[in-house]
Amino acid sequence: MYEQGAPAGRTTLTAEIRRVLARVDAHAARATARARGAAGTSAGPDGSGAGVVAAPGEAGAVPGESVGEEPSALASLPGPGTAPLDALTACFSFTSFERDLVLLAAAHEVEPTAAARCAAACGDPERAYPTFSLALAALAEPHWSALTPVAPLRRWRIVELDDESRLTTSRLRLDERILHFLLGSPYLDARLHGQLRRTPVPKALTPSYDLAATRLAEGWTNATEAPLVEVTGGDLRSRADIAAAAAARAGLGLYSMSAEDIPSDPAERDRLARLWQREAILLPAALLVEAGELDRDQRAATDSFLAGAAVPVVVSSEDPLRSERSYGARVTVPRLDDDEQLGLWAGAFEEIGLDEGELRSLVAQFQLPPHVVRSAAAAVHRRLPHEDELDAAGLAWRAGLDEARIGMDELGRRIAPQAGWDDLVLHERQTSVLREIVAHVRQRATVHQEWGFAATLRRGLGVTAMFAGGSGTGKTLAAEVMANELGLDLFVIDLSQVVSKYIGETEKNLRRVFDAAERGGALLLFDEADALFGKRSEVKDSHDRYANLEVSYLLMRMEAYRGLAVLTTNMKNALDTAFLRRIRFVVDFPFPAEHERAEIWRRVLPPQAPVKDIDPALLAQLTVAGGSIRNIALSGAFLAAEEGDRLQMRHMLAAAGTEYLKLERSLTPTEVRGWV
Incomplete structure (x- = not known):
């Protein structure tokens, strides 16, 4: 970090301001002498030739190819302890004249005598402020290119002109954010408030998240082009935690914004990009762009914004963005294995005192991100002293359900399970199959992990069932009984509402359902399966082909689902036998005698x-x-x-x-x- 507010840094700034004002005083003295006919030369007191403007190509002029170059927040960051003035000069590659011009503008804000001294140097009491003509006349190694719109001072809004139509005589103002930076008072530019928010660094990361953060940080530091990286998968908070940890390792803070807030107007978007890039260098910081469901115009605006990124940016999205742009690193939020989950739950519930068996039961049921597990533990800790009905393990289970169902309510109809086995009126043959299904769900951790079946079978480990029978024969009631027995939520998903006529939308809707349900292993009841499953016809056109893809996608997700997925149908005979073979249990619900x-x-x-x-x-x-x-x-x-x-x-x-x-x-x- 820069030496913000340190006495040495402020002493340096004060000394530099006095040096610049001494040049203004010298110019005023020469102007006065000339007015009296006593001055015979335009040379400055140090022989520097102050007041002579260097033409392009002469000594002291800025080479044309350097004008408008993008600074890099990682390549040009000064080391720790650098004074703000030196940091500003290094980051934006100021010439000595541009540096002095910044000091002249700063002097007018912090030095009470600066206004009078500027008026004296200009020979006009009405011009008691710094101007470009004064800078050209009084400061060393002046050049016209210092104030072009593409040069650092105006490109990065370091200084501004009161009237851009009067380039040499208009007042030069130092941007307020830059002034506070020089005086050692850092903050996020107020013009970015409401669009950006600070993302805190997590206190600790799981080993797999820690490795992902390291890869992101390396993607920034090793980038040969724009320092752009991407993190996908998981939930929004997990992606932000990994990005914040990566930024900290690169010596940066992290600010976040939604891609929806990127202006679609090119001029406004360019202003935002410049303002942020300047902030990224001054703070220094990286930017997290949260890209969700974007329409065509917003996606184009986001692509344009990212294309101009010359400072560290991390793109956060559920799926990788389709782009021809190269990324320094692309990281997917890793799925925590059982050992990491056990360590996570044990650490979060350490003060609550759950035994290993209770913790393993929670791990077998819930796949929650680290921040959600900690939130569940905090909820249990608050409720435990006031709870009479449930013990700590019961409260932990309930807290897990509460956290897991977030995001599911908008995808299906949740039924709070209350029915028991006595509420079912079925033949013993059907009831025994339902109890067997419950056993498969309840003991899956023992059979899959402890007994090693997951390693040998690898695929098709999800518990899937088909309930076939007429309307009102008890299919939904049976699902409710099983959910109650397992202590799970029951979500009824109407497949007729999930299926879309637009290609690819059905899979997207199904993925949202399964991704949300994976957190808590809820019992998913897909109602009206006939809307999607019929006799798979011969592929005659693209719609037939995509309809078969939709069926295959649902079967794949069901077979990989950690919980129990149940399909209901009124027309079992209309279903393809190849489809039925992939369902582990088929239960017929006959019309009651x-x-x-x-x-x-x-x-x-x-x-x-x-x-x-x-x-x-x-x-x-x-x-x-x-x-x-x-x-x-x-x-x-x-x-x-x-x-x-x-x-x-x-x-x-x-x-x-x-x-x-x-x-x-x-x-x-x-x-x-x-x-x-």
Whole structure:
């Protein structure tokens, strides 16, 4: 870092300002002498020839090829302890004349006598301020190119002209940010507030994240072209943590901005780029550009902004950006293995005191980023003294679910599991398969890792199931029972809403679902699988080919998913047998027989409900599935409550008529025989 505010740095600045003002005084003396006819030469007191303007190509002129060169924040950074004035000169490659011109502008702000001395040197009491003509006349080795728009002073907005139409006589002002920098008061330029935010350096990184940060830092320091690197995958905070650690290792701070905030107007975008590049050198700092879902215009603006990057920039995105631009390094946020996850959870919950078995259970279920694990531990620590129902392990599990479901609610319908095995009315054959599915999910850590099956099988380790049966036969209820047994969230994903007619959009929607669900291994129930899975037809056009790709993509993600993925269908026979072979479990949910319907009626009526002459055996004559039975029971209860009477068969009859209208069916005399 520069020697901001150090006494030696300020002493140097004061001495340099006095030196420049002494030249102004000398010029004033010469001007006065000439006015009295006493001056015979234009040479300065030190024989430097002050006041003679060097033409391009002469000694003291700036070579044309150096004008407008981009400074590099890594290549030209002065070492630690460098005074701000020297750092500014080195970073922006000032000539001695440009350096003195900056000092002259600074003198007007910090030296009370500077205004009067400038007026005396100009011979005009109205011009009590520094001008370019004064600088050309009074300072050593002057050159006209110092104030061209592409030269460092104006290109990087070090100094500004009050009136650009009067180049030599307009007041020269030192930019406020530069003045404070010289005086040792660093800060982010106020014009960047609201667009940029400081990204803190994480206290610690996991070993794999630490290695990723090292690679990013090396990508900056070893860059032969623009110092541009990229970090992809993971979540936004994890990418920022890795980038901040990389910046710290390169001796830089890190500021972040969204790609959506990059101006689409070229002039505004250029101003932003110049302002930031100047800040990157003064602070010094790197920039993290968060590139999310961008439209065509915003992507073009982002590409243009990145193309002009001459200072360290890291692009953060979920997927690698398509670009012909070369990157110093491209790093993907690594997936933490079980040992790293165990160490992460153990460190976060150290003060809470979970044993190794409880920690391994959490690791087997949740794949959360480090910052989310720490957030979950903090939540448990806050709630533990006030919790009576759950122990520390239970609170940790609940906190993991709370953190994992963030981002899932917008992708599907979450059902808080409450149903148990007693709520299911199924044949023992189906129930035993459901219990086997639960065992596969619950014991996957033991079988895959401890027993080594993951190393030998490698693929197809996800637990997948197909629930086939008519509407209302209990498919969703069975999924809820399993989620409750496993202590997981149940998310119902409507595939008819996921499937898109636009090529590639279906896969993108499915990826969002699985990526979000991976954090907590939620039970995913893909409803209406028939919207995507039918008999795979012969490929006749591009749409057929992409439809088959969508099927293959979903199967691939299901087989790799850590949790349980369930598909439901009303038309099992319409599904391709090649597809069915890739599903581990297929459970048929038949239409319930009459005795099963009677049992459903008994379970659906609460014991505290006031009933009169309700006969489940008679109600079971209705040829409807469990979903319709629940609808009829609830509607009948509302009719009875509205009358202020007990629930009776006549209420059920009226409710059954309404349900049958919805199903576009008619009640038959056989179904309601003996009801009223």
